[in-house]
Amino acid sequence: MSVATGEVITAPEFRAAGTDLSERRRSGLSCGSIIDLTASPDTIGIAWSTDGAARIGALTAIAAVASDARLAQAYPGITAAAQGLATPQIRHMATIGGNLAQRSRCWYFRNPQIACLKKGGSDCPARSGNHLYHVAFDLGPCVAPHPSTIAMALMAYDAKVTTDRRSGLSISDLLGDGSNGATDNLLASGERIERIELPAPLAGERALYKRAISRSYAEWPLVEICVRAMVTGGIFQQVRITAGGIAPVPLRLAASEAALKGEPANAATIAQAAELATSGAKPLPMTGYKLELLTGLVRDVVERIVV
């Protein structure tokens, strides 16, 4: 045990289930006051509009999202992402809002002895140090990938986030464009996420989620993607691909989407679109491999979605 050297978070923090915060409290990384969030009918559970659109309360457990049959029908990319993250015990506790607002998993950030941009420091130690698991799209001063799998899946569905102060926030509005290395999200001090609003799904759309990891389970993604597609008559009518683990914020893979839309759903088109997944990538010295994994994942998931 070393004494924390002041590279810590002293601001008050909200606590939903505490699966992220408790670890930071134990390590000494977070030592401000705790504001426990309590559920109200508006902030927990899943509600449906008559047009088939869902609303998910921020304090709904990940496991509840993962196991909801109607959600799985309408938004399979979200339930699959919820099933794929963390461990069963964490999924039983953690909330969907907490997943969006969780802090970075960067091993420098998590060490209370090391200064970094997210703790008021002046530079990113991972950039000049060991960034094996960091970004391959270098979009800002901090090179830690955003940890929220749920955010990446919600982005694929154009979800909107409602806070106690604002509504209609896109995932980009919530998390930014990656240029601000000091934060993991753009919530104002004291602002809390209350619920997530999903547009009604398209008729006949399908979706899949997958992460690339070294073991079988329970590992933060090296790369993860969520693909939504509507294929009719052998043609991609609509495609949406979002990716996580590769940038300071979840990314839409617009070039891949464009290469598929209106094109025949065959292996050659898909392989070509997969190659375009890395458009705009700027890997770090140690993260070049993530581009190959990203290409492989896009090819894998899109191929399976048209089967």
Place this chain on the structure above:
Amino acid sequence: MTTTTINGRVESLPDDPDALLIDIVRDQLKLTGTKLVCGAGVCGACTVLVDGAPVASCLMPAQAAAGKAVTTVEGIGAAQLHPVQKAFMAHDALQCGFCTPGFIVEATAFCDQWRATKGTAVPSREEIGAALSGHLCRCGAYDGIFRAVADACAGRFDVDNVAAPRIEARDKVTGAAKYTVDINHDGQLEGLILRSRDAHARITMLDLAPARALAGAVAVSLLGDDKIVRYVGEPIAAVAASDRKSALAALAAIKVSSEKLPAVVGLDAGRKDGAPVVFDKASRKRAGNVSEAAGGPAPWKQNIRGPTAVFSTRAKKARSWVDEARQANNRLLVEATFRTATQQHACLEPHAAVARFDGDRLTLHASTQQVFHLKEQIAKRYKIDHDKVRVIADHVGGGFGSKASLGTETIAAIELAREAKAPVRVAYDRQEELSVAGYRPAAELKVALLASDQGGLKALSVTAHADTGAATNSTIAGLARLIYPAEAKDLSDFDVISNLPPGAAFRGPGGPPMAFAVEQSIDEAALRLRVDPIALRKRWDPDPNRQRLYDWASGLDIWRNRKPQQNGRYRRGIGVATGYWLYLWQPNVKVEVAVKGGRIVASTATQDIGTGTRSVLADTIAREFDLEPSDIDVRIGDSSLPEGPGSGGSRVTASVMPPTLQAVRKLKAAILEQATRKPAPGSNAPWRELIARSPDIAVTEARGEDGKNTAPGIRSPLREVGLIGMVFGWMMRRFSNIAVGAGVPSSVQVIEVEVDTWLGHVRVLNVHTGIAVGKIASPALARSQACGAVIQGLGYALYEARELDPNSGDVLTAGMEDYRIPGIADTPEINVHFDEAGFDHVLGNSVGIGEASTVPTSAAVANAIYDAIGVRLTEIPIRPDRIVAALKGRTAA
């Protein structure tokens, strides 16, 4: 005040928002079956049920349990054992047992839900793997866990009672087994260690007074007399106070000033000319030791200690042949550079000690691999009479080599307890456990292997540089002497010292990295010679134990039906590799076997770190008396018992079994002699009757020398290498109290993998491990050890690596999410074959299994990957980033 219900009782919850559910369970209610391991929700050891759902109690705020029903492992088997608990016992789905309560809690929830919806259908491996994916077991008990969960779900354990091959299994599946971290004396203080933030510094001022000024706090200095710290995390001082929070405050109150010194981090930087020197000549004795025995003399210049090349033979010849072959572009010369990663022991029970003084008597509970030797070390260091120190370790939550010394946790606990005049517990947190508690050093190995035109092995050259941190004495290359005789061998070992924590012995120190490099080189030679890789090993490796294993391996269907290389996305391949370890035993070991109160009691001051020592003793004695193992009381884990062996060097079984058998023979004679009444004629259990009626008799026997009746070809491997080997053997015995016996414990493994060439993922499909360690004393437990050794080897091959900040030397993989050990779903089908011959000269015919069984795994995986994709991965762990880079012909970062 809010309340929760825990195991059916209403309990109050504290208002402190930082109180976590595990604090209530372990500290407030003393329900110590629930274990704190990672503190981050990764390992699952703290799992409890909240309203029936498994959750991580190390993360759950205590207040979140208000009004809910909590069930801990103690609540699960309270009335009667759950079928899952019985299945774990019967299938030996546990070793050290530290992860077991968490697995039990999760598996019972899974099983109950499964039974409710699916009756007695059998869940698949995939379903079980997914359900238990939030749990980690470092011993690698997954094979038994699969079988146990499947059988419990299928209703095969809805019976009243079960036989457990591991005699302490019931205590481990119910959470009753007490580990060092669970010890809680009245008035016990919690100790913490202040550690260096700098990789290299001189401490110019250390003021403990502000810490001591805090109510109830004590502090001691742990600084060496040179006042220099040589790695991030080196101990500076220790404090103790009534609880962790107060101890943290005391730690923060200590004033330290230091003057930074130039530092050097890692294998490459440490070798550079002009790198800052870590140990000057005067301070070299402070360096740690990464081997199981003390080292010999070696040259030491700046940060490089070596070469140690005593195991070379005709080294100049080897070098010149290799040079000639290189110049001639001889395709029978195989040359490559291999790199292995730093592997952390990652014991789930951290290094921990609880010291208590009663007057001048010290009782120390310690998570140690050596209760007896630790007692002697403490007595010597603190000049206490040997009979006034007692070291106790009832259960030890894993060791793997890292708990075989007098460590900082013990020193701090003793000195704080003395200062405080109160018991003190020091238990490392996970960051300490994964940074400063020892590791298998990373290594770079340069190999040149030259086959002769006639297909023989002409020359083998291995140069190993080990990344030992603030330690020395790595032997990797030297181990290549005791296998594959060649006309000439040039084997050099170097330690590269740098400002990193000291490495330590780790399960077959030097063996796995040697095998990773040499076994891949052998494989490559087989390709070039166009010889079956097993046939080539059979030709080049005359060891009789391994000859039999080669015959077994080459007869495996999976080997005979190998397919040519594939081209699709998923490619399968099969690899083979060989490994060995020395047969070691400990002189002076004594075992007492006695009749006490009509029962047989066996006593020796050894310990069970999950390896099964209790059962080996119970099973052996039970067989001799034709009793059940549960009829035998085994007393171990207490230094006041007759001198027992340390759990290292795979030496326990071979050290305790011969004196046990001798003692049994003498005890039998004494029982018969003193028997006033002979057993009833035709009795089914004559010894049971005799023992029940016998007066108390105790026989203590010491471990004698082995017999001369060795089978053909079985010799001491050290004798085989001539004078230097004999000197080495003498030194091991003289300075490390370890004898090297005749015959070589060995393992040959055949492994099938599937490589996903798109995502770089390697799936191990099945493993066949053939093991020759003589007669198997406790078959179910030996199987557990063999499977665990493979699983740990798979971690070494595919996942595990310590990652550092290259500048500061901070360990970045200091949590279980970043230091990646195998999970249950990563576990392949494992087929274990025991060849029980070869050790007839050892009384009982058994030697240790722990190390030989893990040596070949990483090499067999790498050879299988080569077979699958046609690219040789020369660096482990073989992670996705390395696979995709290798397929593109790129060097991974």
